[in-house]
Amino acid sequence: MNKVGIVGYGITPFTKEDAKIESALLDSTKEIFKNNPEIVQKEIDAVLVSTNNNSKYLSSVVSEMAGIQPKIAHNIESLCNSGTNSIVSAYSYIASGLADLVLISGAERYDSPGQILQWDNSRGEYKHPIFWASIFAKSYKREYSITEEDLAVVSVKNHKHAKENPNALSNKTYSIEDVLNSKKLTDDLRLLDCSRPCTGSASIILGSEEKVKKLTKEPVWISGIGQKTISAGFTKNISLNSMESTKVAGQTALKMAQKETKDIDVAEIHDAFTVCEPMALESIGFTKNGNGMNMIKELHDTNDFRINPRGGLIGTGHPLGATGIAQTVEITQQLQSNANKRQVDNSNVGLVHNMSAAATSSTVLVLEK
Amino acid sequence: MNKVGIVGYGITPFTKEDAKIESALLDSTKEIFKNNPEIVQKEIDAVLVSTNNNSKYLSSVVSEMAGIQPKIAHNIESLCNSGTNSIVSAYSYIASGLADLVLISGAERYDSPGQILQWDNSRGEYKHPIFWASIFAKSYKREYSITEEDLAVVSVKNHKHAKENPNALSNKTYSIEDVLNSKKLTDDLRLLDCSRPCTGSASIILGSEEKVKKLTKEPVWISGIGQKTISAGFTKNISLNSMESTKVAGQTALKMAQKETKDIDVAEIHDAFTVCEPMALESIGFTKNGNGMNMIKELHDTNDFRINPRGGLIGTGHPLGATGIAQTVEITQQLQSNANKRQVDNSNVGLVHNMSAAATSSTVLVLEK
Numbered sequence: 001m002n003k004v005g006i007v008g009y010g011i012t013p014f015t016k017e018d019a020k021i022e023s024a025l026l027d028s029t030k031e032i033f034k035n036n037p038e039i040v041q042k043e044i045d046a047v048l049v050s051t052n053n054n055s056k057y058l059s060s061v062v063s064e065m066a067g068i069q070p071k072i073a074h075n076i077e078s079l080c081n082s083g084t085n086s087i088v089s090a091y092s093y094i095a096s097g098l099a100d101l102v103l104i105s106g107a108e109r110y111d112s113p114g115q116i117l118q119w120d121n122s123r124g125e126y127k128h129p130i131f132w133a134s135i136f137a138k139s140y141k142r143e144y145s146i147t148e149e150d151l152a153v154v155s156v157k158n159h160k161h162a163k164e165n166p167n168a169l170s171n172k173t174y175s176i177e178d179v180l181n182s183k184k185l186t187d188d189l190r191l192l193d194c195s196r197p198c199t200g201s202a203s204i205i206l207g208s209e210e211k212v213k214k215l216t217k218e219p220v221w222i223s224g225i226g227q228k229t230i231s232a233g234f235t236k237n238i239s240l241n242s243m244e245s246t247k248v249a250g251q252t253a254l255k256m257a258q259k260e261t262k263d264i265d266v267a268e269i270h271d272a273f274t275v276c277e278p279m280a281l282e283s284i285g286f287t288k289n290g291n292g293m294n295m296i297k298e299l300h301d302t303n304d305f306r307i308n309p310r311g312g313l314i315g316t317g318h319p320l321g322a323t324g325i326a327q328t329v330e331i332t333q334q335l336q337s338n339a340n341k342r343q344v345d346n347s348n349v350g351l352v353h354n355m356s357a358a359a360t361s362s363t364v365l366v367l368e369k
Numbered sequence: 370m371n372k373v374g375i376v377g378y379g380i381t382p383f384t385k386e387d388a389k390i391e392s393a394l395l396d397s398t399k400e401i402f403k404n405n406p407e408i409v410q411k412e413i414d415a416v417l418v419s420t421n422n423n424s425k426y427l428s429s430v431v432s433e434m435a436g437i438q439p440k441i442a443h444n445i446e447s448l449c450n451s452g453t454n455s456i457v458s459a460y461s462y463i464a465s466g467l468a469d470l471v472l473i474s475g476a477e478r479y480d481s482p483g484q485i486l487q488w489d490n491s492r493g494e495y496k497h498p499i500f501w502a503s504i505f506a507k508s509y510k511r512e513y514s515i516t517e518e519d520l521a522v523v524s525v526k527n528h529k530h531a532k533e534n535p536n537a538l539s540n541k542t543y544s545i546e547d548v549l550n551s552k553k554l555t556d557d558l559r560l561l562d563c564s565r566p567c568t569g570s571a572s573i574i575l576g577s578e579e580k581v582k583k584l585t586k587e588p589v590w591i592s593g594i595g596q597k598t599i600s601a602g603f604t605k606n607i608s609l610n611s612m613e614s615t616k617v618a619g620q621t622a623l624k625m626a627q628k629e630t631k632d633i634d635v636a637e638i639h640d641a642f643t644v645c646e647p648m649a650l651e652s653i654g655f656t657k658n659g660n661g662m663n664m665i666k667e668l669h670d671t672n673d674f675r676i677n678p679r680g681g682l683i684g685t686g687h688p689l690g691a692t693g694i695a696q697t698v699e700i701t702q703q704l705q706s707n708a709n710k711r712q713v714d715n716s717n718v719g720l721v722h723n724m725s726a727a728a729t730s731s732t733v734l735v736l737e738k
Contacts, residue, residue: 071596
């Protein structure tokens with residue numbers, strides 16, 4: 001299989017602005033070409049757009065607006081992990097030899113139609129993601145004697161990280177009391193436990209080994225890929241205290257990369273809600289079941305940025321189609337030692353965890369210098 | 370690169386029914402497992418859904434309903450060539466080694482939101498596809514002294530073929546006079562010049578060489594792939610008398626398959642409107658520019674089914690996300706000598722041409738026994 005790496009990336013601030021989806025996609029795409037003048041539009045073989053927006057033919061629209069005439073162009077949607085699904089598709093196009101350079105552009109508007117899964121009748125009237133997150137929180141807290149004060153640390157930590165991320169939606173820091181005093185949304189979740197939908201865009205170009213070596217001085221390679229879909233409906237989850245799809249995706253990605261969790265220096269974890277971060281850390285195997293919050297508290301107390309350095313979804317905002325790409329851009333910046341105040345020292349191997357809809361599907365990527 | 374072939378397919382009648390998109394997708398998916406009991410759900414590595422429908426997470430929904438827990442699952446959209454874009458993605462997953470068995474399920478409802486490209490401001494108020502087709506027809510007729518009686522032959526021929534296709538939307542035959550007397554929609558197009566939106570579904574499973582040999586006695590291989598996107602906006606087309614994206618896609622696919630047009634025994638051509646069939650035949654190189662209608666008339670007069678044996682989009686109906694898959698299913702049936710009354714004798718090599726939005730993007734596939 002051909003080696004695949006990252007050639008360039010573009011990212012713009014996540015906001016609450018009423019931007020057109022086409023403009024959002026183009027903004028981060030233009031950033032790539034601005035920052036990497038050696039990448040020539042006419043050499044791009046494929047343009048994949050990652051979004052839940054209902055507009056059609058967006059990959060051809062972005063191609064035309066960016067001056068690209070690709071071979072392959074289409075839109076990819078899988079709710080919140082559309083971004084990493086697109087990255088894996090790009091990977092397969094390159095690894096198979098059908099393409100050498102692939103642009104992936106992800107964007108969402110704050111009012112994305114992907115926030116509510118209409119189909120999942122197992123949720124009854126409770127179709128908003130906050131309801132599965134509440135059930136996860138109630139179950140996880142009960143199973144491992146975790147309190148809401150404990151979970152609040154995730155929000156405090158990730159907002160602290162986001163403060164150092166100029167593209168994050170939030171630039172405020174909060175105390176545990178602030179989280180506990182924020183608006184109560186359900187029995188088990190408050191406003192500051194939740195990531196917020198927003199308008200945002202992130203783009204990345206993947207390339208074959210030859211292209212990566214030609215076009216960048218700081219190669220970052222995708223060495224591990226794991227994906228798993230358990231179901232669409234929430235109630236098919238085997239457990240409410242762990243994430244089966246994340247577990248399988250994590251094992252697959254680490255095996256492919258011939259790595260263990262102890263080899264991972266920095267990771268992006270899909271903290272759509274506070275409870276997701278300890279659950280995902282446990283399911284990937286960073287720590288044993290029930291110990292996720294202890295791990296997170298230690299990281300927070302020692303000001304260690306290695307889990308969710310950009311501020312997670314909670315601090316950075318969650319523009320669905322852009323999130324998985326923005327996570328991958330962050331790990332790329334970390335491995336290239338370009339993360340400024342968020343930099344995790346000695347980052348050689350990174351991991352991205354991106355999931356959808358109550359962890360019914362997950363993607364895990366391993367990236368290496 | 371790993372060899373990729375077709376393991377099984379499912380197709381259901383195209384209708385004007387008010388079916389749910391989930392049910393439509395499942396209908397043709399179930400056909401595959403019913404007709405190929407040796408294919409086991411748990412061995413499916415990826416589920417790709419091809420549609421313009423606005424529902425989200427449909428690949429996970431179909432997976433759950435069909436009893437599949439895939440690694441890879443997402444939705445793919447590129448207007449009218451979503452189907453072949455999905456097939457090429459599946460191909461790349463298998464060729465790269467990330468998957469061995471991939472289900473592609475395509476479906477659309479008669480009221481698909483993909484029928485009108487809102488973005489293309491170059492069309493002014495004239496956003497319905499009939500307007501670009503009218504401009505193509507006017508230009509092509511003028512350039513090559515073609516009459517509306519000439520173009521009507523495409524509709525007569527393809528309706529005749531569709532009469533032998535039990536899944537086609539139309540089961541009526543028409544005379545040239547019928548076409549000329551059908552409702553005038555624009556200066557250059559009448560109702561029977563147009564393919565019709567409908568509710569329909571088609572599914573196919575692609576596999577690695579090992580899986581194909583294990584699971585089917587009549588292997589059909591994908592030996593050529595060509596894709597090209599020129600633009601999104603209609604007015605960026607270089608010519609109004611030929612299809613540049615089709616030309617490039619055709620050349621690429623034939624080169625990859627090491628074939629020439631004379632080697633093609635049977636072909637599916639994207640006849641969204643009558644004028645598209647001669648234009649596409651010329652752009653792919655089946656005949657010289659301006660001679661497409663002579664070729665079509667000869668085929669019609671000799672009752673030769675080798676171009677659009679299932680009845681084309683005009684006779685079969687055009688459920689956008691299903692079309693490219695249904696075309697590929699037809700060529701598979703032809704190469705397996707399973708096309709009943711539509712069978713083209715000695716079909717060893719077939720071609721699929723599927724395009725979007727005024728031929729701004731095209732896919733061409735070459736299939737071989």
